Amino acid sequence: MSPAVRNAPPIAWPSLSDLARAIGMDLGALSRLGAIKAMRREKVGREVKVPPIEVHAFLVSRGLSADGAEREVEQIVQQRLSRLSAAADVEPVQIRGQLIRSTSESMRGPLRPAYLSDKRPDPNRPPRANMERLRALDERFKDKGHIPIEEYIARDRERDEY
């Protein structure tokens, strides 16, 4: 199994539905198998994912040849990985701008980076924490006493009017 597939992130792992399709078994029946229950599982969105290496072992135990099982796993994971890299190329969301209608499609999918303005991090300059700016803020607020931010956040959540 290729390192890319073996070390793929959980979002690219085969799902139980993939597994059911691969061996022509009903998903419900598959989920009840002891071998499946013993697998490490990661829930990603609505899908239950299982690690490629464990899927490979399971497929072999169900009668597939080692090569056949490997091809099956490689195909599923590589397909997901290619979709992921395509998603990584999408334009980040900028939250100040025209309203964009949400759809069930747009709400699914991998996390999408977002920015508050049209500025973007400079790829040639790694970001750094600006401690001088924080010290200037400390100086600015040094005589203000305690400002109960947590209480303000909690207060915003109280429903004192209906």
Added chain:
Amino acid sequence: MSTDAELGFVLDAGAAARIYLLDVATRSVREIYERFVGRMHAPTMIYSEICGAWLNAVREERITWDDYWALRRAFQIDTDEGVIRLWSDEQLHHAAIEVQEELTRLYLDGRRHGSLVHAHDAYYAGLARNLRAETSDRVILITNDAKLWRGARALGLEVFHGNTCDLGIGRAHVGRPGSTFPEGANCAPCTFKRCPSTFYVNLDEPPLHLGSGVPSRASA
């Protein structure tokens, strides 16, 4: 808990606000802020939540409008420069709902957690879960909110309460600065002078939950 995984942090509004405005949590969140540039994350709705809290301070005349703009600008610069990474809420709606559904199931099963977290908070927990799933990173949620802390623990997330302090007695404690703190209410804002606390977040060999104290039922 994987020791090889990279460390990432999800900050809620209270924890992020304490980067810029001193309090007990500042010592720990600034340590993370300084060392984990680009590895601190939040959903975009943090912007309205954090600004709303600062605006409450303006309404109570604890800070001026100029102060507010300075805070808002500092946060925006950090997000523009990628020091704190924002993620679109759009892809988090389902995760937030799943968080609430799971906490409801736990409640009905009579196990571990008594109440739902606030809808805003479900997005922070959902982001921590999705980042963990999508990146395989070790993701720790940082919050100053006891309800979110308890909910996140019930969900099996790693979570650190920003107000963790050992009060100089060598035992991690969480709470509002007051009679139990070394300098009483003067512990807020925490200015570190004469502070007897020896608590620090060990970011070199981070313990589970970063060694978080356990908030009492009465703490915020």
